[in-house]
Amino acid sequence: DTVKPMNFLQQLIKADLDAGKHAKVVTRFPPEPNGYLHIGHAKSICLNFGLAEEFGGECNLRFDDTNPAKEEQQYIDAIKEDVTWLGYRWAGDVRYASSYFDTLYEWAIHLIQSGHAYVCDLSPDEAREYRGTLKHTGKNSPYRERSAEENQALFEKMKAGEFDEGACVLRAKIDMANGNINMRDPILYRIRKQLHHQTGDKWCIYPNYDFAHGQEDAIEGVTHSICTLEFADHRPLYNWLIEHLPVPSQPKQYEFGRLNLNYTVTSKRKLKQLVDEEHVDGWDDPRMPTIAGYRRRGYTPGALRKFCEMIGVSKSDGVVDVAMLEHAIRDDLDKNAPRAMCVLRPLKVILTNYPEDKTELLNAPGHPQRDDLPARTLPFGREIFIDEDDFREEANKKYKRLVIGKRVRLRSAYIIEADKAVKNEAGEIIAVEARIIENTVGNDPEDGIKAKGVIQWVAAHDHATFEVRLYDRLFNDPSPDSGDKNFLDFINPESLTVLPSCVGEKGLLNAASTAAYQFEREGYFCRDSHAETLVFNRTISLRDSWNG
Ligand code: ATP
Ligand code: MG
Ligand code: MG
Numbered sequence: 001d002t003v004k005p006m007n008f009l010q011q012l013i014k015a016d017l018d019a020g021k022h023a024k025v026v027t028r029f030p031p032e033p034n035g036y037l038h039i040g041h042a043k044s045i046c047l048n049f050g051l052a053e054e055f056g057g058e059c060n061l062r063f064d065d066t067n068p069a070k071e072e073q074q075y076i077d078a079i080k081e082d083v084t085w086l087g088y089r090w091a092g093d094v095r096y097a098s099s100y101f102d103t104l105y106e107w108a109i110h111l112i113q114s115g116h117a118y119v120c121d122l123s124p125d126e127a128r129e130y131r132g133t134l135k136h137t138g139k140n141s142p143y144r145e146r147s148a149e150e151n152q153a154l155f156e157k158m159k160a161g162e163f164d165e166g167a168c169v170l171r172a173k174i175d176m177a178n179g180n181i182n183m184r185d186p187i188l189y190r191i192r193k194q195l196h197h198q199t200g201d202k203w204c205i206y207p208n209y210d211f212a213h214g215q216e217d218a219i220e221g222v223t224h225s226i227c228t229l230e231f232a233d234h235r236p237l238y239n240w241l242i243e244h245l246p247v248p249s250q251p252k253q254y255e256f257g258r259l260n261l262n263y264t265v266t267s268k269r270k271l272k273q274l275v276d277e278e279h280v281d282g283w284d285d286p287r288m289p290t291i292a293g294y295r296r297r298g299y300t301p302g303a304l305r306k307f308c309e310m311i312g313v314s315k316s317d318g319v320v321d322v323a324m325l326e327h328a329i330r331d332d333l334d335k336n337a338p339r340a341m342c343v344l345r346p347l348k349v350i351l352t353n354y355p356e357d358k359t360e361l362l363n364a365p366g367h368p369q370r371d372d373l374p375a376r377t378l379p380f381g382r383e384i385f386i387d388e389d390d391f392r393e394e395a396n397k398k399y400k401r402l403v404i405g406k407r408v409r410l411r412s413a414y415i416i417e418a419d420k421a422v423k424n425e426a427g428e429i430i431a432v433e434a435r436i437i438e439n440t441v442g443n444d445p446e447d448g449i450k451a452k453g454v455i456q457w458v459a460a461h462d463h464a465t466f467e468v469r470l471y472d473r474l475f476n477d478p479s480p481d482s483g484d485k486n487f488l489d490f491i492n493p494e495s496l497t498v499l500p501s502c503v504g505e506k507g508l509l510n511a512a513s514t515a516a517y518q519f520e521r522e523g524y525f526c527r528d529s530h531a532e533t534l535v536f537n538r539t540i541s542l543r544d545s546w547n548g
Helices: 008-018 039-054 073-085 097-113 124-131 148-160 209-220 229-244 268-276 291-297 301-311 322-336 506-510
Strands: 026-029 058-063 117-120 169-172 187-191 205-207 224-228 252-256 259-261 318-320 346-351 359-364 376-381 383-387 407-410 415-423 429-436 464-471 496-504 516-519 523-527 535-540
Touching: 008 039, 008 224, 008 252, 026 039, 026 209, 026 224, 039 058, 039 073, 039 224, 039 259, 039 291, 039 301, 058 073, 058 097, 058 209, 073 291, 097 117, 097 148, 097 169, 097 187, 097 205, 097 209, 117 148, 148 187, 169 229, 187 209, 209 224, 209 229, 224 229, 229 252, 291 535, 301 322, 318 322, 322 516, 322 523, 322 535, 346 415, 346 496, 376 383, 464 506, 516 535
Parallel strands: 026 058, 224 252, 259 318, 346 429, 464 535
Antiparallel strands: 117 169, 169 187, 187 205, 346 383, 359 376, 407 415, 415 429, 464 496, 516 523, 523 535
């Protein structure tokens, strides 16, 4: 085993611990409960919880619930389930930004009293104009020189609900000429007459992200506050607030490159649109790049974690090939999924030389390399099903399946030879007549004429019947939401194919929810966790397109 070099965050934490800066490392994962978590969040989860685990520290799960209009309890529940399913445990109870609202309010008063915050009555349009642009410095608000007493009285009135939404905001008094627009007297509090899922009607003013995040980190003793690159411009404000408030600890913010995947959209807003407009069947539709969608699709926590480890951590944004994620799950399932036989498009084969009243039980391994997985017994009889695609009346030599006058091996069973296609009046093939070659279970034929290929089959007299859903990528464009593109224009119309009457080994009747199988020659499948009847979802096909 080669030791992987440490990424920049591991190096930084190690250096801080070596220098005795912290007794232990504390990180946090801070989702806003305004949607389900997606694969990008998985990266952040693996990073924050992973670093805490690696360095013997702790990671908090904190809901960044400062914008009640878009947040819901169902998202809180889903996020907790997803983090747990990925295999991580947060330190202590779940935390909420909203449980710090009292302290944040006191700290707002502190800033007002020290002359570092003021109530501003500019309208949003006016405020935008005063803020300036990257090229043009901003100008001071006419309300900037209000006295501390006046500001405090106004802020108390804001809290008491005496102003309408949008009438005024609380702003930090920093520097309207600052090159960083985030430092041009940023908004700290706004009025939102909105019920909150945690605090009910207690508040009608809410802190914004910048006024909440760093202070919460400080309250929780977070040592390394790790976020995505778009927050780099907010770091000066993060530090300014920590410096100007009586916070109990001194957290530091670090940024890493967010995960983008080709053929995939990773924005909660856009994923919500897919759900709301019913392009998919809910947040956990197996085509969705949500953690809940991957779970239902048959991805394992191990594969998602492995993928996050493979992509590593960098200081710049990049686009990762979705084939790498597919490789991670394929690799996991190849090693771990028991094998089973399933026929997606059944075609009956009548074995004319096999006695009508005879059946037998054949043996097959649970997994070619894994003795610990239970072996299977396969009932065999005069009539079996094979896949329509595995029979042709005539074919060239490249086609190594069943052809009239030719032989094929039935996996873990006999070699058979086809004699005749049975057709209906419309000329469609409805069955095949064939013969078994005697003594060929586990043996070559005595006449020396070998079979070229191997196909899967299922006994007609004893099997399970079920639906199979074949999933393909949800988008047929590598960058469905780049530039001016509307991601909805690139939804793959063939992202779902339903095969209603498949047959498989009887053992599949007992498949546990989301339990994975390799259906031999077809791919990896798992039992759907929602359907009331027996349904299998294709997790991923067998063919690997990632050459890493
Ligand atoms: P979205 O843009 O999809 O709404 P968000 O960043 O607003 O995502 P949050 O709930 O605020 O969603 O995110 C929680 C944490 O997950 C944040 O620390 C954020 O930086 C991180 N995160 C979100 N998307 C990604 C991504 N694509 N790659 C890595 N980390 C991400
Ligand atoms: Mg966010
Ligand atoms: Mg967001």
